[in-house]
Amino acid sequence: MIPVVWILALNALCVPAAIVLQRFWLRAHPVRADLPAQGSAARCTLVSCLALWLAGSIGGFSWGFPALLPIFHGIFLGAQGLVYIAVFCVSESGRRYYLLEQLDRQPGITPEALAATYPDRDILERRLARLLAWGVISRRDDRCRLQKRSSYYYSLFFRLWGKCLGFTWFRELRAGHSSMKK
Amino acid sequence: MTSAALLWGIGAFLAGWLLHLAWWRVRRPADDLRALVLSVLVLPALAGALAAIPVQPTLPELLMGYGVLGALGLAYSAWYPAAQAASPTMLIVLQLGHAGQRGLTATEITAAFDDDQLCRNLIRNLVDERFAVERNGRLYPGPRGHRLLRALGGLRRCIGLKEARG
Numbered sequence: 001m002i003p004v005v006w007i008l009a010l011n012a013l014c015v016p017a018a019i020v021l022q023r024f025w026l027r028a029h030p031v032r033a034d035l036p037a038q039g040s041a042a043r044c045t046l047v048s049c050l051a052l053w054l055a056g057s058i059g060g061f062s063w064g065f066p067a068l069l070p071i072f073h074g075i076f077l078g079a080q081g082l083v084y085i086a087v088f089c090v091s092e093s094g095r096r097y098y099l100l101e102q103l104d105r106q107p108g109i110t111p112e113a114l115a116a117t118y119p120d121r122d123i124l125e126r127r128l129a130r131l132l133a134w135g136v137i138s139r140r141d142d143r144c145r146l147q148k149r150s151s152y153y154y155s156l157f158f159r160l161w162g163k164c165l166g167f168t169w170f171r172e173l174r175a176g177h178s179s180m181k182k
Numbered sequence: 183m184t185s186a187a188l189l190w191g192i193g194a195f196l197a198g199w200l201l202h203l204a205w206w207r208v209r210r211p212a213d214d215l216r217a218l219v220l221s222v223l224v225l226p227a228l229a230g231a232l233a234a235i236p237v238q239p240t241l242p243e244l245l246m247g248y249g250v251l252g253a254l255g256l257a258y259s260a261w262y263p264a265a266q267a268a269s270p271t272m273l274i275v276l277q278l279g280h281a282g283q284r285g286l287t288a289t290e291i292t293a294a295f296d297d298d299q300l301c302r303n304l305i306r307n308l309v310d311e312r313f314a315v316e317r318n319g320r321l322y323p324g325p326r327g328h329r330l331l332r333a334l335g336g337l338r339r340c341i342g343l344k345e346a347r348g
Contacts (some may be wrong), residue, residue: 004242023342036347068185072246079253086260091334091346095270095304096263098348100313100327108320115301118348123300124292126348127271137278143285144278152279155272161265165206169268170276 003065007073010056014080017048034126035133036093038085045081053077093130095123187243190230191250198226198255212310218262223255267307270300 021044022037031037057070091097095118102117103109128144131137136148146152159170202221211217230251234244264272274291305321308314313327323331338344 004245019337019340023340026342034347037343066184068188071188072249075250076253079257082257083260086264087334087337088341090263091338092343093347094263095301095348096267096308096313097330097334098346099301099304099308100323100331101346103308103314103321103327104323104331107322110320111302111305111316114305114321118301120295120300121292123270123348124274124295125288127274128288128291131271131274136275139288140285142287144288144291145281145283145285146275146278149279151275155275155279158264158269158272159276164203165265166210167266169266170273 003060003069006060006065007056007069007076010052010073011076011080014048014052014077015084017052018045018081018084021048032133035130036089038089038092041085041088041092045084049077049081184243186237187239187247188250190234190239190247191254194226194230194233194247194251195222195254195258197229198222198251199258201225213312214262214266215259215311218259219255222258223252226251226255267304268300270295 018041022040025040025044026037029040031040053070053074056073060066060069060073098118099114102114106113128137132139132144136146136151137144138147139145162169198221202218205211205217205221227248230247234247239247273295277291277294278286305314308327309316309321311326312324313330314321315324316322338346
Protein backbone atom coordinates (compact mmCIF):
# COMPACT_ATOMS: atom_id res chain seq x y z
CA MET A 1 0.00 0.00 0.00
CA ILE A 2 2.92 2.40 0.62
CA PRO A 3 3.59 3.11 -3.11
CA VAL A 4 -0.15 3.84 -3.60
CA VAL A 5 -0.19 6.29 -0.68
CA TRP A 6 3.02 7.89 -2.00
CA ILE A 7 1.48 8.40 -5.45
CA LEU A 8 -1.82 9.70 -4.05
CA ALA A 9 -0.07 12.16 -1.72
CA LEU A 10 2.03 13.63 -4.52
CA ASN A 11 -0.92 13.72 -6.94
CA ALA A 12 -3.00 15.67 -4.45
CA LEU A 13 -0.42 18.46 -4.73
CA CYS A 14 -0.57 18.79 -8.54
CA VAL A 15 -3.48 21.21 -9.05
CA PRO A 16 -2.92 23.31 -5.89
CA ALA A 17 0.75 23.71 -6.88
CA ALA A 18 -0.28 24.77 -10.43
CA ILE A 19 -2.73 27.34 -8.99
CA VAL A 20 -0.14 28.84 -6.63
CA LEU A 21 2.50 28.92 -9.38
CA GLN A 22 0.06 30.57 -11.78
CA ARG A 23 -0.87 33.23 -9.21
CA PHE A 24 2.79 34.16 -8.75
CA TRP A 25 3.50 33.90 -12.47
CA LEU A 26 0.68 36.30 -13.35
CA ARG A 27 1.87 38.77 -10.71
CA ALA A 28 5.36 38.70 -12.19
CA HIS A 29 4.21 38.62 -15.84
CA PRO A 30 0.79 40.29 -16.10
CA VAL A 31 -1.02 39.57 -19.37
CA ARG A 32 -2.54 42.30 -21.52
CA ALA A 33 -6.10 43.13 -20.46
CA ASP A 34 -7.53 41.94 -23.78
CA LEU A 35 -5.61 38.65 -23.89
CA PRO A 36 -6.53 35.45 -22.04
CA ALA A 37 -3.95 33.84 -19.75
CA GLN A 38 -4.05 30.29 -21.16
CA GLY A 39 -0.29 30.30 -21.71
CA SER A 40 0.38 30.82 -18.01
CA ALA A 41 -1.93 27.93 -17.11
CA ALA A 42 -0.15 25.59 -19.53
CA ARG A 43 3.35 26.62 -18.35
CA CYS A 44 2.58 26.40 -14.63
CA THR A 45 0.78 23.06 -14.99
CA LEU A 46 3.70 21.63 -16.94
CA VAL A 47 6.18 22.76 -14.27
CA SER A 48 3.99 21.39 -11.46
CA CYS A 49 3.46 18.03 -13.19
CA LEU A 50 7.12 17.61 -14.14
CA ALA A 51 8.42 18.51 -10.67
CA LEU A 52 5.99 16.12 -8.95
CA TRP A 53 6.64 13.35 -11.48
CA LEU A 54 10.39 13.63 -10.96
CA ALA A 55 10.02 13.75 -7.16
CA GLY A 56 7.70 10.73 -7.21
CA SER A 57 9.77 8.68 -9.61
CA ILE A 58 13.17 9.40 -8.06
CA GLY A 59 11.82 8.92 -4.53
CA GLY A 60 10.01 5.71 -5.49
CA PHE A 61 13.05 4.35 -7.33
CA SER A 62 15.40 5.02 -4.42
CA TRP A 63 13.00 3.31 -1.98
CA GLY A 64 12.69 0.27 -4.23
CA PHE A 65 9.05 0.82 -5.24
CA PRO A 66 7.68 -1.08 -8.29
CA ALA A 67 9.22 -0.19 -11.66
CA LEU A 68 5.81 0.71 -13.12
CA LEU A 69 5.27 3.48 -10.54
CA PRO A 70 6.50 6.31 -12.85
CA ILE A 71 4.02 5.22 -15.55
CA PHE A 72 1.01 5.26 -13.18
CA HIS A 73 2.27 8.49 -11.65
CA GLY A 74 2.69 10.05 -15.12
CA ILE A 75 -0.83 9.04 -16.22
CA PHE A 76 -2.43 10.51 -13.06
CA LEU A 77 -0.42 13.75 -13.20
CA GLY A 78 -0.91 14.13 -16.97
CA ALA A 79 -4.66 13.70 -16.62
CA GLN A 80 -4.86 16.24 -13.79
CA GLY A 81 -2.81 18.69 -15.83
CA LEU A 82 -5.06 18.29 -18.87
CA VAL A 83 -8.19 18.68 -16.73
CA TYR A 84 -6.79 21.81 -15.06
CA ILE A 85 -5.85 23.46 -18.38
CA ALA A 86 -9.26 22.59 -19.91
CA VAL A 87 -11.14 23.91 -16.87
CA PHE A 88 -9.07 27.09 -16.82
CA CYS A 89 -9.68 27.67 -20.55
CA VAL A 90 -13.43 27.24 -20.00
CA SER A 91 -13.41 29.99 -17.37
CA GLU A 92 -10.99 32.27 -19.19
CA SER A 93 -12.05 32.43 -22.82
CA GLY A 94 -14.99 30.02 -23.10
CA ARG A 95 -18.20 31.52 -24.52
CA ARG A 96 -20.37 29.22 -22.39
CA TYR A 97 -18.97 30.47 -19.07
CA TYR A 98 -19.06 34.06 -20.32
CA LEU A 99 -22.75 33.70 -21.23
CA LEU A 100 -23.49 32.04 -17.88
CA GLU A 101 -21.83 34.99 -16.10
CA GLN A 102 -24.02 37.39 -18.09
CA LEU A 103 -27.06 35.29 -17.20
CA ASP A 104 -26.13 35.35 -13.52
CA ARG A 105 -25.93 39.16 -13.66
CA GLN A 106 -29.24 39.54 -15.50
CA PRO A 107 -31.47 36.58 -14.54
CA GLY A 108 -34.73 36.50 -16.51
CA ILE A 109 -33.14 37.86 -19.68
CA THR A 110 -34.58 36.59 -22.99
CA PRO A 111 -32.40 34.37 -25.24
CA GLU A 112 -32.36 37.14 -27.88
CA ALA A 113 -31.15 39.74 -25.37
CA LEU A 114 -28.52 37.31 -24.03
CA ALA A 115 -27.24 36.66 -27.57
CA ALA A 116 -27.12 40.43 -28.13
CA THR A 117 -24.70 40.82 -25.18
CA TYR A 118 -22.09 38.94 -27.18
CA PRO A 119 -22.64 39.45 -30.92
CA ASP A 120 -20.88 37.17 -33.38
CA ARG A 121 -18.92 40.10 -34.78
CA ASP A 122 -17.40 40.78 -31.32
CA ILE A 123 -16.60 37.10 -30.82
CA LEU A 124 -14.77 36.89 -34.15
CA GLU A 125 -12.94 40.22 -33.81
CA ARG A 126 -11.74 39.25 -30.32
CA ARG A 127 -10.46 35.88 -31.61
CA LEU A 128 -8.71 37.44 -34.59
CA ALA A 129 -6.97 39.98 -32.33
CA ARG A 130 -5.81 37.17 -30.00
CA LEU A 131 -4.53 34.99 -32.83
CA LEU A 132 -2.57 37.99 -34.16
CA ALA A 133 -1.13 38.81 -30.70
CA TRP A 134 -0.11 35.16 -30.15
CA GLY A 135 1.60 35.03 -33.55
CA VAL A 136 -0.63 32.18 -34.76
CA ILE A 137 -1.63 34.32 -37.74
CA SER A 138 -0.07 37.37 -39.41
CA ARG A 139 -1.67 40.27 -41.25
CA ARG A 140 -0.02 41.78 -44.32
CA ASP A 141 -1.62 43.75 -47.19
CA ASP A 142 -4.91 43.49 -45.29
CA ARG A 143 -4.81 39.67 -45.61
CA CYS A 144 -4.47 37.24 -42.71
CA ARG A 145 -2.26 34.19 -43.12
CA LEU A 146 -1.60 31.21 -40.87
CA GLN A 147 1.85 31.30 -39.26
CA LYS A 148 1.80 28.39 -36.81
CA ARG A 149 0.94 25.13 -38.56
CA SER A 150 0.72 23.40 -35.14
CA SER A 151 -2.49 25.32 -34.40
CA TYR A 152 -3.93 24.09 -37.70
CA TYR A 153 -3.08 20.45 -36.91
CA TYR A 154 -4.53 20.88 -33.43
CA SER A 155 -7.77 22.21 -34.98
CA LEU A 156 -7.81 19.35 -37.50
CA PHE A 157 -7.50 16.89 -34.61
CA PHE A 158 -10.56 18.36 -32.85
CA ARG A 159 -12.46 18.46 -36.17
CA LEU A 160 -11.69 14.75 -36.66
CA TRP A 161 -12.75 14.01 -33.08
CA GLY A 162 -16.02 15.90 -33.63
CA LYS A 163 -16.54 14.14 -36.97
CA CYS A 164 -16.10 10.70 -35.33
CA LEU A 165 -18.84 11.59 -32.85
CA GLY A 166 -21.15 12.86 -35.59
CA PHE A 167 -20.88 16.60 -34.88
CA THR A 168 -21.16 18.96 -37.83
CA TRP A 169 -19.91 22.26 -36.42
CA PHE A 170 -17.15 22.43 -39.03
CA ARG A 171 -19.91 22.70 -41.65
CA GLU A 172 -21.28 25.84 -40.01
CA LEU A 173 -19.16 28.01 -42.24
CA ARG A 174 -21.05 29.27 -45.24
CA ALA A 175 -20.71 27.89 -48.75
CA GLY A 176 -17.97 30.46 -49.34
CA HIS A 177 -15.80 28.28 -47.13
CA SER A 178 -15.63 25.50 -49.73
CA SER A 179 -14.38 27.90 -52.38
CA MET A 180 -11.68 29.03 -49.97
CA LYS A 181 -10.30 25.49 -49.92
CA LYS A 182 -9.23 25.79 -53.57
CA MET B 183 1.19 -2.25 -8.97
CA THR B 184 1.39 -4.47 -12.01
CA SER B 185 0.96 -4.15 -15.74
CA ALA B 186 -2.38 -6.00 -15.36
CA ALA B 187 -3.81 -3.02 -13.45
CA LEU B 188 -2.52 -0.66 -16.14
CA LEU B 189 -4.00 -2.76 -18.95
CA TRP B 190 -7.27 -3.18 -17.04
CA GLY B 191 -7.63 0.62 -16.65
CA ILE B 192 -6.77 1.35 -20.29
CA GLY B 193 -8.98 -1.52 -21.54
CA ALA B 194 -11.96 -0.37 -19.46
CA PHE B 195 -11.55 3.19 -20.77
CA LEU B 196 -11.34 2.01 -24.39
CA ALA B 197 -14.46 -0.14 -23.94
CA GLY B 198 -16.27 2.89 -22.49
CA TRP B 199 -15.04 5.07 -25.35
CA LEU B 200 -16.38 2.60 -27.94
CA LEU B 201 -19.73 2.62 -26.14
CA HIS B 202 -19.70 6.45 -26.14
CA LEU B 203 -18.83 6.50 -29.86
CA ALA B 204 -21.65 4.06 -30.74
CA TRP B 205 -24.15 5.96 -28.55
CA TRP B 206 -23.30 9.32 -30.16
CA ARG B 207 -23.40 7.87 -33.69
CA VAL B 208 -26.81 6.25 -33.14
CA ARG B 209 -28.43 9.17 -31.30
CA ARG B 210 -26.64 12.03 -29.60
CA PRO B 211 -28.06 12.59 -26.09
CA ALA B 212 -29.49 16.03 -25.30
CA ASP B 213 -27.69 16.11 -21.93
CA ASP B 214 -24.20 15.32 -23.22
CA LEU B 215 -22.47 15.71 -19.89
CA ARG B 216 -24.45 13.11 -17.96
CA ALA B 217 -24.30 10.60 -20.84
CA LEU B 218 -20.56 11.17 -21.23
CA VAL B 219 -19.84 10.49 -17.54
CA LEU B 220 -22.03 7.40 -17.71
CA SER B 221 -20.38 6.00 -20.83
CA VAL B 222 -16.69 6.72 -20.19
CA LEU B 223 -16.60 6.45 -16.38
CA VAL B 224 -19.53 4.79 -14.61
CA LEU B 225 -20.38 1.89 -16.95
CA PRO B 226 -16.72 0.91 -17.63
CA ALA B 227 -16.08 0.96 -13.86
CA LEU B 228 -19.03 -1.37 -13.21
CA ALA B 229 -18.18 -3.68 -16.14
CA GLY B 230 -14.51 -3.68 -15.10
CA ALA B 231 -15.43 -4.66 -11.55
CA LEU B 232 -17.36 -7.67 -12.87
CA ALA B 233 -14.47 -8.62 -15.16
CA ALA B 234 -12.00 -8.40 -12.25
CA ILE B 235 -13.96 -10.81 -9.96
CA PRO B 236 -12.39 -14.05 -11.33
CA VAL B 237 -8.87 -12.52 -11.19
CA GLN B 238 -9.22 -11.39 -7.55
CA PRO B 239 -6.85 -8.41 -7.70
CA THR B 240 -5.18 -6.98 -4.60
CA LEU B 241 -6.43 -3.67 -3.17
CA PRO B 242 -3.46 -1.61 -4.54
CA GLU B 243 -3.99 -3.17 -7.99
CA LEU B 244 -7.69 -2.36 -7.88
CA LEU B 245 -7.00 1.23 -6.78
CA MET B 246 -4.42 1.75 -9.50
CA GLY B 247 -6.66 0.22 -12.17
CA TYR B 248 -9.55 2.46 -11.18
CA GLY B 249 -7.12 5.38 -10.97
CA VAL B 250 -6.05 4.86 -14.59
CA LEU B 251 -9.68 4.57 -15.74
CA GLY B 252 -10.64 7.70 -13.78
CA ALA B 253 -7.65 9.68 -15.06
CA LEU B 254 -8.27 8.84 -18.72
CA GLY B 255 -12.05 9.33 -18.40
CA LEU B 256 -11.75 12.71 -16.71
CA ALA B 257 -9.13 14.01 -19.16
CA TYR B 258 -11.32 12.90 -22.08
CA SER B 259 -14.46 14.49 -20.57
CA ALA B 260 -12.64 17.75 -19.82
CA TRP B 261 -11.57 18.17 -23.47
CA TYR B 262 -14.79 16.84 -24.99
CA PRO B 263 -16.41 20.35 -25.25
CA ALA B 264 -13.67 21.33 -27.72
CA ALA B 265 -14.85 18.57 -30.07
CA GLN B 266 -18.53 19.15 -29.29
CA ALA B 267 -18.96 22.88 -29.94
CA ALA B 268 -17.73 25.06 -32.77
CA SER B 269 -14.80 26.98 -31.33
CA PRO B 270 -14.55 30.22 -33.34
CA THR B 271 -10.78 30.23 -32.88
CA MET B 272 -10.49 26.76 -34.37
CA LEU B 273 -12.84 27.63 -37.23
CA ILE B 274 -10.76 30.70 -38.09
CA VAL B 275 -7.54 28.65 -38.00
CA LEU B 276 -9.14 25.96 -40.19
CA GLN B 277 -10.27 28.59 -42.71
CA LEU B 278 -6.81 30.13 -42.88
CA GLY B 279 -5.16 26.70 -43.07
CA HIS B 280 -7.35 25.82 -46.06
CA ALA B 281 -6.68 29.20 -47.71
CA GLY B 282 -2.90 28.62 -47.69
CA GLN B 283 -0.48 31.40 -48.63
CA ARG B 284 -3.23 33.36 -50.41
CA GLY B 285 -4.68 34.18 -47.00
CA LEU B 286 -8.04 35.81 -46.29
CA THR B 287 -9.18 39.30 -45.39
CA ALA B 288 -10.90 39.81 -42.02
CA THR B 289 -14.13 40.50 -43.93
CA GLU B 290 -13.87 37.19 -45.79
CA ILE B 291 -13.27 35.37 -42.50
CA THR B 292 -16.26 36.87 -40.70
CA ALA B 293 -18.52 36.55 -43.78
CA ALA B 294 -18.05 32.77 -43.76
CA PHE B 295 -19.89 32.41 -40.44
CA ASP B 296 -23.64 31.99 -40.28
CA ASP B 297 -25.31 35.01 -38.73
CA ASP B 298 -25.60 34.80 -34.94
CA GLN B 299 -25.12 31.02 -34.86
CA LEU B 300 -21.99 31.16 -32.68
CA CYS B 301 -23.91 32.46 -29.69
CA ARG B 302 -27.44 31.15 -30.28
CA ASN B 303 -26.32 27.51 -30.59
CA LEU B 304 -24.51 27.78 -27.27
CA ILE B 305 -27.54 29.27 -25.52
CA ARG B 306 -29.54 26.25 -26.71
CA ASN B 307 -26.77 23.95 -25.40
CA LEU B 308 -26.82 25.71 -22.01
CA VAL B 309 -30.53 24.88 -21.66
CA ASP B 310 -30.20 21.31 -23.03
CA GLU B 311 -27.35 20.59 -20.63
CA ARG B 312 -29.30 22.19 -17.74
CA PHE B 313 -26.74 24.89 -17.00
CA ALA B 314 -29.61 27.31 -17.64
CA VAL B 315 -33.39 26.91 -17.35
CA GLU B 316 -35.98 28.55 -19.58
CA ARG B 317 -39.28 29.71 -18.05
CA ASN B 318 -41.87 31.65 -20.06
CA GLY B 319 -39.31 32.53 -22.72
CA ARG B 320 -36.83 33.87 -20.15
CA LEU B 321 -33.51 32.36 -19.06
CA TYR B 322 -32.21 31.76 -15.53
CA PRO B 323 -29.03 30.02 -14.34
CA GLY B 324 -29.89 26.42 -13.37
CA PRO B 325 -28.47 24.60 -10.30
CA ARG B 326 -25.74 23.08 -12.47
CA GLY B 327 -24.93 26.53 -13.84
CA HIS B 328 -24.73 27.99 -10.31
CA ARG B 329 -22.36 25.20 -9.27
CA LEU B 330 -20.14 25.84 -12.31
CA LEU B 331 -20.10 29.59 -11.66
CA ARG B 332 -19.20 29.07 -7.99
CA ALA B 333 -16.46 26.53 -8.76
CA LEU B 334 -14.85 28.46 -11.60
CA GLY B 335 -15.34 31.81 -9.85
CA GLY B 336 -13.49 30.36 -6.82
CA LEU B 337 -10.69 29.09 -9.03
CA ARG B 338 -10.35 32.50 -10.72
CA ARG B 339 -10.20 34.25 -7.33
CA CYS B 340 -7.46 31.83 -6.16
CA ILE B 341 -5.39 32.67 -9.24
CA GLY B 342 -6.09 36.38 -8.80
CA LEU B 343 -8.15 36.85 -11.98
CA LYS B 344 -11.34 38.86 -12.23
CA GLU B 345 -13.88 38.84 -15.07
CA ALA B 346 -13.82 36.18 -17.74
CA ARG B 347 -12.76 37.51 -21.13
CA GLY B 348 -15.11 35.44 -23.25
